[in-house]
Amino acid sequence: MKPRDLEHLRRWLDAERRDGQSEAESALRSLFAALPVAQPSAGFGDRVLANAARLGLLPAAPSRWAWFGRWFSASLLAAASLFLVVLGAQLRGPILRWLGEITWTDLSVALIASMGHLIAAAAAIWQGLLHSSESLSLNLQTPGTALTLIVALAMSTLAFRALRELLSPDRSSAYVQLH
Amino acid sequence: MSTYQKLDDAALVRRALEGSQQGYAELVRRYEGPVYSLILRMVRDAALAEDLAQEAFLKAFSALDRFDAKRKLSSWLFKIAHNTTLDHLRRRRPSTVPIGGNDEGEAGLEAVLVDSSVESPLAAAERGDLGRDLDLALARIRVDYRELLVLRYQEGLSYNEIAEITRLPLGTVKTHLHRGRKEMATVLAEMGYGQGSTETHRGRDA
Numbered sequence: 001m002k003p004r005d006l007e008h009l010r011r012w013l014d015a016e017r018r019d020g021q022s023e024a025e026s027a028l029r030s031l032f033a034a035l036p037v038a039q040p041s042a043g044f045g046d047r048v049l050a051n052a053a054r055l056g057l058l059p060a061a062p063s064r065w066a067w068f069g070r071w072f073s074a075s076l077l078a079a080a081s082l083f084l085v086v087l088g089a090q091l092r093g094p095i096l097r098w099l100g101e102i103t104w105t106d107l108s109v110a111l112i113a114s115m116g117h118l119i120a121a122a123a124a125i126w127q128g129l130l131h132s133s134e135s136l137s138l139n140l141q142t143p144g145t146a147l148t149l150i151v152a153l154a155m156s157t158l159a160f161r162a163l164r165e166l167l168s169p170d171r172s173s174a175y176v177q178l179h
Numbered sequence: 180m181s182t183y184q185k186l187d188d189a190a191l192v193r194r195a196l197e198g199s200q201q202g203y204a205e206l207v208r209r210y211e212g213p214v215y216s217l218i219l220r221m222v223r224d225a226a227l228a229e230d231l232a233q234e235a236f237l238k239a240f241s242a243l244d245r246f247d248a249k250r251k252l253s254s255w256l257f258k259i260a261h262n263t264t265l266d267h268l269r270r271r272r273p274s275t276v277p278i279g280g281n282d283e284g285e286a287g288l289e290a291v292l293v294d295s296s297v298e299s300p301l302a303a304a305e306r307g308d309l310g311r312d313l314d315l316a317l318a319r320i321r322v323d324y325r326e327l328l329v330l331r332y333q334e335g336l337s338y339n340e341i342a343e344i345t346r347l348p349l350g351t352v353k354t355h356l357h358r359g360r361k362e363m364a365t366v367l368a369e370m371g372y373g374q375g376s377t378e379t380h381r382g383r384d385a
């Protein structure tokens with residue numbers, strides 16, 4: 001506090017006695033400028049930010065290694081592209097030679113044979129499904145078996161729901177336990 | 180000086196809303212002093228003032244997306260600080276000492292100040308304690324006057340801004356500021372500064 005501040009004080013008190021509004025205001029403003037400046041303790045800002053982050057009020061801080069992840073993905077993509085280009089260039093000759101050797105008759109025979117195999121496989125699966133449904137329907141006609149099946153279905157549904165509830169908070173890789 | 184320190188308030192808020200943590204940090208760094216100072220003058224307790232200032236900043240962060248960039252950030256923050264402190268004070272009895280005593284039989288400031296064993300205030304001022312005495316005088320006046328005085332004379336806000344922050348009519352703000360100044364002048368006069376105000380003499384003559 002300097003003598004000048006004491007002068008501001010005298011000026012203000014005089015102005016108040018004389019009801020000099022504007023002079024009082026001006027002197028008081030100067031006087032307030034001389035008041036000790038209050039500051040919070042060291043680290044106040046850090047504490048505010050830490051609490052704000054804890055309450056989810058701040059955006060997530062970018063990871064120190066985020067740049068590495070970005071560069072790694074880009075490099076991987078570039079390497080994979082380069083590999084495919086080189087592979088294409090290497091295999092171009094043999095593929096063209098193979099395509100040159102093949103005839104339309106060979107191709108048609110191979111196609112028909114493949115389709116026949118597919119139909120046979122599908123028929124076998126269909127036959128198996130029919131057989132299973134027949135067995136199931138026969139078993140379900142027995143009340144004991146039907147009841148056991150319904151109870152088993154209900155229990156597995158409940159177990160699945162419980163398991164899903166348990167796992168859902170951890171499903172996200174960004175999930176963080178705050179408390 | 181960092182890039183963020185050069186930004187104006189509106190740009191700073193924009194950066195913070197875009198997800199910059201540095202924006203939030205600069206916002207706190209820029210206003211922690213004024214917000215804390217206002218609250219401290221109202222509650223007169225450093226630890227409590229820090230808690231309330233922190234609460235005010237957290238409220239501001241959570242409502243930052245609703246901040247109108249046409250308004251002054253400082254006024255908006257002061258308003259949040261004012262409301263936070265007022266909520267606290269409403270839950271607690273304000274700790275002011277009435278100048279003339281009160282109905283509950285407390286002697287008041289006049290009795291407190293009449294103590295010849297205390298060093299002369301003018302001598303104290305010569306030792307550089309005027310700042311502390313001003314702070315003390317400010318602490319002795321009504322909390323609502325005190326807040327208005329700080330907003331007006333320390334933070335340099337206009338009457339309109341103060342009215343908006345405190346939600347008081349403009350006329351009431353002016354009246355309270357006038358009374359607050361008179362009350363503080365009286366307290367200082369009682370402490371021995373100046374020649375003594377007219378109100379003080381009237382008080383003693385009565």
